[in-house]
Amino acid sequence: MSFASGVVSAIGRRRLVSPRHNPWPLIVLVLVLLVAAAVIATGIGAVEIEPGRIVSHGLAWLGLPYPGLSDFEAAVFFSIRLPRTLVAILVGSTLAVAGVLMQTFFRNPLAEPSIVGVASGGALGAVAWIVIGASAGIWTGIPPQFALPVAAFIGSAIVCGAILLISGDEDGIDSTKMLLSGIAINAIAGAGIGLMTFIADDAQLRDMTFWIMGSLSAASWQQLWVLAPVFVCTMAFAYWFALPLNALLLGDGAAHHLGLNVRLVKLAVICLTCLASATVVAMCGVIGFVGLIAPHAARLLVGPDHRVLLPLSLLLGALLMVGADTVARTIVSPSELPIGILTALAGGPVFLWLLRRKSTHARNDRGSNHA
Numbered sequence: 413m414s415f416a417s418g419v420v421s422a423i424g425r426r427r428l429v430s431p432r433h434n435p436w437p438l439i440v441l442v443l444v445l446l447v448a449a450a451v452i453a454t455g456i457g458a459v460e461i462e463p464g465r466i467v468s469h470g471l472a473w474l475g476l477p478y479p480g481l482s483d484f485e486a487a488v489f490f491s492i493r494l495p496r497t498l499v500a501i502l503v504g505s506t507l508a509v510a511g512v513l514m515q516t517f518f519r520n521p522l523a524e525p526s527i528v529g530v531a532s533g534g535a536l537g538a539v540a541w542i543v544i545g546a547s548a549g550i551w552t553g554i555p556p557q558f559a560l561p562v563a564a565f566i567g568s569a570i571v572c573g574a575i576l577l578i579s580g581d582e583d584g585i586d587s588t589k590m591l592l593s594g595i596a597i598n599a600i601a602g603a604g605i606g607l608m609t610f611i612a613d614d615a616q617l618r619d620m621t622f623w624i625m626g627s628l629s630a631a632s633w634q635q636l637w638v639l640a641p642v643f644v645c646t647m648a649f650a651y652w653f654a655l656p657l658n659a660l661l662l663g664d665g666a667a668h669h670l671g672l673n674v675r676l677v678k679l680a681v682i683c684l685t686c687l688a689s690a691t692v693v694a695m696c697g698v699i700g701f702v703g704l705i706a707p708h709a710a711r712l713l714v715g716p717d718h719r720v721l722l723p724l725s726l727l728l729g730a731l732l733m734v735g736a737d738t739v740a741r742t743i744v745s746p747s748e749l750p751i752g753i754l755t756a757l758a759g760g761p762v763f764l765w766l767l768r769r770k771s772t773h774a775r776n777d778r779g780s781n782h783a
Contacts, residue, residue, distance in 0.1 A: 537567020
């Protein structure tokens, strides 16, 4: 029996396959909702552009006889609104896929990319550069718009290396050690950010807000070209290894007996998750809970089979991020609310509900075992 047929048979016995006979109509529906949300989002702002006019402009661009946007509207649309919406889609999708990978790694729906400290490490790198690096003249000659993301990425990369060093052994990566090291790293990074906040001046504090709370206000076409390859690599790996990821849900022992190189797959999963999270932090600051909400919502709708869980999760993550960004830049207009506040407000209750639900299931299982 081949590895693929063995995994399908095993997950069928364990009821890990999606209960939906055909989940793809639902995935197509969410895709349509995402496109509609993106069109609406690009039209909302100080310069209002009706969704119908945006669609008309797209048809005109294809050569059809429809009226397009004015020169001013087109400049706003293509220079500000469209790149920001596309960045929101890529950020939400990347965080959602990273969340699926992290939850598979820990076999726990409460897991989320920021749990291992990658996001807080990136934020510490960014704020350290704002408070110390810029004033000390480090990287003189490099424009701040490039130096700051590089500092954030270096902070995340250092955390990734520390996690792999601490949690790795001859048998592979120990998920318990990784979780505990992530908690410790989050605490250390939080202390470092607190120290930077204490010694920063008013201007530096305003700049630090972007990285600590997350924002898409700096979204641009340049960011898009950085995020797109990372998203493509993350999604391609995740979907190509959908069946091995399903096998990991059965436990390391069962996956090994099915012929899976558990150590290699888990190492690839954590490295790719860290890369995706570090890139998002470097571009947009800390945006939490998207990797928790989207995968869990998708799992409730189609089950844990990665062949359908991954595409639905990335679409839901993108939809969540587009909606959150639209609210963030309009609810306190002309100012802008950090998007991390909105995702935390949405994700916090979801996390508590998941924790409560998991505890209830554990009690029910113990009761049934006693019976």
